[in-house]
Amino acid sequence: MAAPAMSHNDALTPYCPVFQSAVELIGRRWTGAIVRSMLCGSLRFSDILHNVPGLSDRLLSERLRELEAQGIVSRTVYPETPVRIEYALTEKGTELQEIVLALSGWASRWGREAKPSCETAAACPGDLA
Amino acid sequence: MAAPAMSHNDALTPYCPVFQSAVELIGRRWTGAIVRSMLCGSLRFSDILHNVPGLSDRLLSERLRELEAQGIVSRTVYPETPVRIEYALTEKGTELQEIVLALSGWASRWGREAKPSCETAAACPGDLA
DNA sequence: CGGGATCCGAAAGGATACTG
DNA sequence: CAGTATCCTTTCGGATCCCG
Numbered sequence: 001m002a003a004p005a006m007s008h009n010d011a012l013t014p015y016c017p018v019f020q021s022a023v024e025l026i027g028r029r030w031t032g033a034i035v036r037s038m039l040c041g042s043l044r045f046s047d048i049l050h051n052v053p054g055l056s057d058r059l060l061s062e063r064l065r066e067l068e069a070q071g072i073v074s075r076t077v078y079p080e081t082p083v084r085i086e087y088a089l090t091e092k093g094t095e096l097q098e099i100v101l102a103l104s105g106w107a108s109r110w111g112r113e114a115k116p117s118c119e120t121a122a123a124c125p126g127d128l129a
Numbered sequence: 130m131a132a133p134a135m136s137h138n139d140a141l142t143p144y145c146p147v148f149q150s151a152v153e154l155i156g157r158r159w160t161g162a163i164v165r166s167m168l169c170g171s172l173r174f175s176d177i178l179h180n181v182p183g184l185s186d187r188l189l190s191e192r193l194r195e196l197e198a199q200g201i202v203s204r205t206v207y208p209e210t211p212v213r214i215e216y217a218l219t220e221k222g223t224e225l226q227e228i229v230l231a232l233s234g235w236a237s238r239w240g241r242e243a244k245p246s247c248e249t250a251a252a253c254p255g256d257l258a
Numbered sequence: 259c260g261g262g263a264t265c266c267g268a269a270a271g272g273a274t275a276c277t278g
Numbered sequence: 279c280a281g282t283a284t285c286c287t288t289t290c291g292g293a294t295c296c297c298g
Contacts, residue, residue, distance in 0.1 A: 015182050018240035019233045020162055026232075027156010029291075033149055045260050053144050056292060061261055071239075082259060083298090092239045099235060100148075102228045107151035110200075110221045158271070174280050185272060190281055211279060212278095 025070060026096070030055050031063050035093065036100050038073065042086040072096070154199060155225070159184045160192050164222065165229050167202065171215040201225070 201222035
């Protein structure tokens with residue numbers, strides 16, 4: 001198991017900036033949870049705020065702006081009365097899904113001392129992993 | 130591809146702590162790069178320090194301790210002269226590989242303006258993906 | 259409802275120096 | 279080589295108030 005069955009490719013990883021950017025982007029405090037909560041479809045500000053406990057409105061708007069700047073989420077304004085604003089994942093954002101799910105799966109399998117009572121199989125569509 | 134092939138599971142993500150922990154763990158400043166550099170096999174402190182530009186020794190030892198505490202890396206001391214210390218991924222850490230590679234792929238595809246000259250297919254043993 | 263602006267304490271990160 | 283200790287700067291995150 002510890003034996004490296006991989007290739008003897010010694011000349012790997014001369015440091016990768018894009019990977020670094022990506023991992024630090026989704027690693028930001030609430031970003032992962034926000035993206036994860038958006039996997040289902042469009043959401044309004046309050047919805048996201050509501051299903052991520054501990055997240056403040058300031059942080060949410062900050063994260064949302066970052067994600068928008070990265071082209072991961074799109075912001076759509078419906079000029080009704082009052083205005084309704086919906087956030088959705090772009091294609092780039094949607095492709096993060098497999099990563100989020102993979103990470104969810106890993107976290108569930110190895111979470112602390114094997115606590116299978118979080119999302120494991122019920123709460124999240126991690127079944128496809 | 131943009132079409133959500135997922136289930137119509139609306140009642141997802143009532144917030145997941147283990148996912149949160151995981152994403153914030155590997156999202157810490159250099160953790161992703163460190164794990165990524167260890168995918169090849171055992172490395173010594175200086176090796177990791179060397180192939181992650183910008184990483185300071187203090188942060189490396191800090192991250193290494195965190196990863197060790199999480200059971201992601203193992204530390205082995207060889208009492209030669211002088212002592213040689215090697216860090217390797219545990220099974221738990223090795224399973225992060227698919228996630229790291231997936232994130233690498235995503236980052237490469239969407240990195241800024243599609244710059245395919247980073248690691249994409251050459252520098253890293255991502256072939257197994 | 260959907261945010262923006264500001265203030266401030268906490269925490270993370272970097273630089274440097276020193277040790278076994 | 280493989281770290282630890284200290285200091286100091288930057289950033290993050292929470293609270294509060296305010297606006298359209």
